[in-house]
Amino acid sequence: MPRLTFTSLDQTILNTLTPPKRYYWGIVFLLFLGVMLGASCWAYQIFTGIGVGGQNNPVAWGTYLINFVFWVGIAHSGTLISAILHLFRAGWRNPIARAAETMTVFAVCVAGLFPFIHLGRAWQVYYMLPLPNQRLLWPNFLSPLMFDVIAISTYLTVSSLFWYTGMLPDLAAVRDRSTGTRHKIFKYLSFGWTGAHEQWRHYTRGYLFFAALATPLVISVHSVVSWDFALGIVPGWHTTIFAPYFVAGAIHSGLAMVLTLMIPLRKLFKYEDIITIEVLQNVAKTIVLTGLIVGLAYGTEYFIAWYSHNSIEMEQFRWRALGDYRWGFFFMVLCNTLVPLLFLFRKVRTTIVSLFVISLIVNFGMWWERFVIIAGGVAHGFAPHAWGLYAPTMIEYGIMLGAFCLFFFLFVLFAKHLPSVSMTEMKETIAEGAGHAA
Amino acid sequence: MPPKRHIMGLFKSEDKVVAAINALKQSSYEFIRVNTPIPSHKIMDALKLKSSQVGWFTLCGGILGFIAGFALAIFTATRWNLIVSGKPIIAIIPFVVVGFEVTILGAVFGNVIGLLTQTRLPSFRWFKYYDARCSGEHFGVLAACEPMQEDGLKDFFQEQGAEVRIFETIKESPQL
Amino acid sequence: MIENDTKNMQINQTKAYWVFFILVAIGVATFIFGLASGHPERAWQAYLINFLLWSAIAQGAVLFSTVMHITKARWSGPISGLSESFTAFFPLSFILFLLLFLGRTHIFPWLHEDLHGKEVWLNIPFLFWRDFFGLLILYLLGFAYLFNALQLKFDPNQPSGKIRKYIYNAWKQNHRDPERIKGRMTIYGGLYILAFAVVLCLIGFDLVMSMDPHWISTLFGAYHFVKSFFIGLGALIILAAVIRLKQGEGSGIKPNHFHDIGKLFFGFCLLWADFFYVQLMVIYYGNIPEETHYVIVRTMLAPWNKLAWAVFIICFIGPFFILLNQRIKTKPVLMLTICSIVIVGIWLEHLLLLGPALSHDVQSIPLNLSDGLISLGFLGLMVIAVGYFLKVFPEAVPAMENN
Numbered sequence A: 001m002p003r004l005t006f007t008s009l010d011q012t013i014l015n016t017l018t019p020p021k022r023y024y025w026g027i028v029f030l031l032f033l034g035v036m037l038g039a040s041c042w043a044y045q046i047f048t049g050i051g052v053g054g055q056n057n058p059v060a061w062g063t064y065l066i067n068f069v070f071w072v073g074i075a076h077s078g079t080l081i082s083a084i085l086h087l088f089r090a091g092w093r094n095p096i097a098r099a100a101e102t103m104t105v106f107a108v109c110v111a112g113l114f115p116f117i118h119l120g121r122a123w124q125v126y127y128m129l130p131l132p133n134q135r136l137l138w139p140n141f142l143s144p145l146m147f148d149v150i151a152i153s154t155y156l157t158v159s160s161l162f163w164y165t166g167m168l169p170d171l172a173a174v175r176d177r178s179t180g181t182r183h184k185i186f187k188y189l190s191f192g193w194t195g196a197h198e199q200w201r202h203y204t205r206g207y208l209f210f211a212a213l214a215t216p217l218v219i220s221v222h223s224v225v226s227w228d229f230a231l232g233i234v235p236g237w238h239t240t241i242f243a244p245y246f247v248a249g250a251i252h253s254g255l256a257m258v259l260t261l262m263i264p265l266r267k268l269f270k271y272e273d274i275i276t277i278e279v280l281q282n283v284a285k286t287i288v289l290t291g292l293i294v295g296l297a298y299g300t301e302y303f304i305a306w307y308s309h310n311s312i313e314m315e316q317f318r319w320r321a322l323g324d325y326r327w328g329f330f331f332m333v334l335c336n337t338l339v340p341l342l343f344l345f346r347k348v349r350t351t352i353v354s355l356f357v358i359s360l361i362v363n364f365g366m367w368w369e370r371f372v373i374i375a376g377g378v379a380h381g382f383a384p385h386a387w388g389l390y391a392p393t394m395i396e397y398g399i400m401l402g403a404f405c406l407f408f409f410l411f412v413l414f415a416k417h418l419p420s421v422s423m424t425e426m427k428e429t430i431a432e433g434a435g436h437a438a
Numbered sequence B: 001m002p003p004k005r006h007i008m009g010l011f012k013s014e015d016k017v018v019a020a021i022n023a024l025k026q027s028s029y030e031f032i033r034v035n036t037p038i039p040s041h042k043i044m045d046a047l048k049l050k051s052s053q054v055g056w057f058t059l060c061g062g063i064l065g066f067i068a069g070f071a072l073a074i075f076t077a078t079r080w081n082l083i084v085s086g087k088p089i090i091a092i093i094p095f096v097v098v099g100f101e102v103t104i105l106g107a108v109f110g111n112v113i114g115l116l117t118q119t120r121l122p123s124f125r126w127f128k129y130y131d132a133r134c135s136g137e138h139f140g141v142l143a144a145c146e147p148m149q150e151d152g153l154k155d156f157f158q159e160q161g162a163e164v165r166i167f168e169t170i171k172e173s174p175q176l
Numbered sequence C: 001m002i003e004n005d006t007k008n009m010q011i012n013q014t015k016a017y018w019v020f021f022i023l024v025a026i027g028v029a030t031f032i033f034g035l036a037s038g039h040p041e042r043a044w045q046a047y048l049i050n051f052l053l054w055s056a057i058a059q060g061a062v063l064f065s066t067v068m069h070i071t072k073a074r075w076s077g078p079i080s081g082l083s084e085s086f087t088a089f090f091p092l093s094f095i096l097f098l099l100l101f102l103g104r105t106h107i108f109p110w111l112h113e114d115l116h117g118k119e120v121w122l123n124i125p126f127l128f129w130r131d132f133f134g135l136l137i138l139y140l141l142g143f144a145y146l147f148n149a150l151q152l153k154f155d156p157n158q159p160s161g162k163i164r165k166y167i168y169n170a171w172k173q174n175h176r177d178p179e180r181i182k183g184r185m186t187i188y189g190g191l192y193i194l195a196f197a198v199v200l201c202l203i204g205f206d207l208v209m210s211m212d213p214h215w216i217s218t219l220f221g222a223y224h225f226v227k228s229f230f231i232g233l234g235a236l237i238i239l240a241a242v243i244r245l246k247q248g249e250g251s252g253i254k255p256n257h258f259h260d261i262g263k264l265f266f267g268f269c270l271l272w273a274d275f276f277y278v279q280l281m282v283i284y285y286g287n288i289p290e291e292t293h294y295v296i297v298r299t300m301l302a303p304w305n306k307l308a309w310a311v312f313i314i315c316f317i318g319p320f321f322i323l324l325n326q327r328i329k330t331k332p333v334l335m336l337t338i339c340s341i342v343i344v345g346i347w348l349e350h351l352l353l354l355g356p357a358l359s360h361d362v363q364s365i366p367l368n369l370s371d372g373l374i375s376l377g378f379l380g381l382m383v384i385a386v387g388y389f390l391k392v393f394p395e396a397v398p399a400m401e402n403n
Helices: A006-015 A022-048 A063-087 A091-119 A122-128 A144-176 A180-189 A197-230 A242-268 A277-308 A311-322 A326-344 A346-350 A352-379 A394-417 A423-437 B014-026 B041-047 B054-080 B092-119 B147-160 C002-036 C040-070 C078-107 C124-153 C162-173 C178-211 C220-251 C255-286 C289-299 C304-323 C326-330 C332-358 C369-392
Strands: B005-011 B030-035 B139-145 B163-167
Touching: A006 A423, A022 A394, A063 A091, A063 A144, A063 A197, A063 A242, A063 A352, A063 A394, A091 A122, A091 A144, A091 A242, A091 A277, A091 A394, A091 A423, A122 A144, A144 A180, A144 A197, A144 A423, A144 B092, A197 A242, A197 A352, A197 B030, A197 B041, A197 B054, A197 B092, A197 C255, A242 A277, A242 A326, A242 A352, A242 C255, A277 A311, A277 A326, A277 A346, A277 A352, A277 C178, A277 C220, A311 A326, A311 A352, A326 A346, A326 A352, A346 A352, B005 B014, B005 B147, B014 B030, B014 B041, B014 B139, B014 B147, B054 B092, B092 C255, B139 B147, B147 B163, C002 C040, C002 C369, C040 C078, C040 C124, C040 C178, C040 C220, C040 C332, C040 C369, C078 C124, C078 C220, C078 C255, C078 C369, C124 C162, C124 C178, C178 C220, C178 C332, C220 C255, C220 C332, C255 C289, C255 C304, C255 C326, C255 C332, C289 C304, C289 C332, C304 C326, C304 C332, C326 C332
Parallel strands: none
Antiparallel strands: B005 B139, B005 B163, B030 B139
């Protein structure tokens, strides 16, 4: 395997920024069509009413919330990789940090749409904003929904700033190696960064603080999202384990999405020497850990439901495994905890195909976990006469498709226009490697 | 006073840069800066810089955020002033969430402001006497000297093992 | 040079040992006095708190080494080796657990209650058997990991005692290839981590949460194992600080090791506080009486609310602000002090959780000198165990050459 050098690294990454081929724009266009489909479904909902969705009594929260939690969850492992692993000085994160952080920013953007979509009368979102008004009304910050507003806005802002700050040296590198319009654009984007020691001195400190601040933010944001459910008294929702359980689940699904994105990326952009099998293996091993944590949480919930001897709690959990949505439960346990255990076998975690397939399975399972919790919880609550089921409608499927397409649309655009691997951090890894050898 | 000549020595190895900086500091030439593609502990140690003050900006931002978060939650709660779902009007335990998030937001804003002010970015002034190879694989050490010492400085860099680039004197701008 | 150092350490240890043996004797005597007095349940309360605390310290400290190995982290250096020394407490912990059986009538408040069907789970035979097997499996996995980890470090030139000869022969029959030993370490380490999570959850549910048998919190088990890793790290820092202070440069422990493990300790302080807050927030907000009585008694009513504030300040507020500073984390003396105070704080936290259940309706916090003396006895046991391990296996403290 040829050793990476600063020049070969720069060359590989800059090659990805060359003008794209025709089929690239074809893919972008298709994704854009998907986004338009989702947008038109949403427009239809705004004009017709929230009733075009499947949510009703008793299940008032359906795919809009499920997708919200899903996308916020995916966002979290991006920050885990770029911030938390930076604090632990885990070098294997360097090849995937940039793409993971980008995944975070776009996932939060997509997630942030869903509270608007779910509002129905989206123009009334101003109720949630603490702005002085003639009715002298202010939002009540006791509400977990208000926690969400603050937490998600903070997360989006911090992630974007962290992402951009991390990219500055790379933007400078691209600027210095391009001409014409691109040179001009990157000259402004890079803020005039030249790698002077006066700049690096502050930059490394600031980046460390970013990482140290992003870490508690990750944990708190998904805890806040989990509290949308746990702070109510709904059986199956009101349980103390939700905050860490959701955080672990978020990282689980996010790591799977990292694999789903990285594997095609590395093939198309010829990053095999940069995003090595070793890196993907480490992601796979972490997926085993998060899968086990999530499995422990499932087991604990069941144990405590029995231990509590609360007939309503026990009924909710009995129904969850054996009732109308038992397929969702089955997918949840199989795909999230059992299938990732295959990664314990070296052969499985070093083969590209199995890595990719299992990553898709985990994402599928994590979507179902949110379904089982969110739709299942309210479908089978305290009062048997109020039990009811929920199924998404075509409008909801349209919006869901639009959201997925939006995420990939943004990511595909990013991949060809901005450096998708952190050149600076990879060079640091190369320099360290050379240093150790010397 | 005739304007100084600026010469940059471009190295490919961190250790050579450290040696060059140490030698430069001993010499009569003026060391200006080093441009590197990656942050380097060795080079930073050799430069013996004071530690960065960015952290203080972060801390101040965090404190302001802490106060703002709790103030926001407490203020809005007192405007309604009625008991909601059995919680006290000023309920500290839930307000910790708001306070915590806005603390982090404040700290991050402080961090960004600190970074921008301390690194003096965005600004194009840094392009003065900059070589584009410094964001690729080269480490550039910039030094200045009197016009008659120009050849001496050029030889100095070549002895240290660098490629040399001599800059045309740019008219002094008042900011740099 | 190495032999001299080891001999010096042994001589120092022999002197210091006597102090700790005396502490153990005092602890045992106080405990027996307590049993003979009119309130044996107070003595058993102290016993339970200490058993949980010191076992958690040992289990958590060993977890550090397994986690460092599995993540292939290189920053821990000699501290991983030090953390393995806490396995010496495992047999003691196991025996202490068995002795807990003797106090069962005084420890478990639910023995005389109507449990409405929970007796299937909460009955003495089942509880003791499952915790017995849980701890047994955990400790055996810890020893299996230790066996392989030590083999990599073993220096056959050290003066041998019986134990070393016995283990040396066992190693001769084991694989010699370092790669296979490391593979074994990965397997046993991974299993230890799994067992740690499951068994400590179980202990948390069985020996702490069930004291209030009608209260539940799904996170309680995980809270217990996070707490355990937290104090395990604290004890590890104390041990590293002691060794560094005694041996100076020769210990191989550098200031940046302290900085790194100090940061990890700080991180787990935040995580412990987060797990505490998460439970508090959900229970507070739901306001369901079956859940809130537990929290109200402990955090809002006298006399326990004072203890709750004390725990909060000692274990979170203090360490948070103090450990933000980088330089403090690199000084062994300061870290030793801070970690000791935090461990005392967590002792108080155990009292906060268990006390209201074991001592119903008390007017003042049931804490007096005898609790302190019994705790010192347990401290003595821990120091003797770890010290003995370090005496028998000095390789756990590599001198600079051995790095």
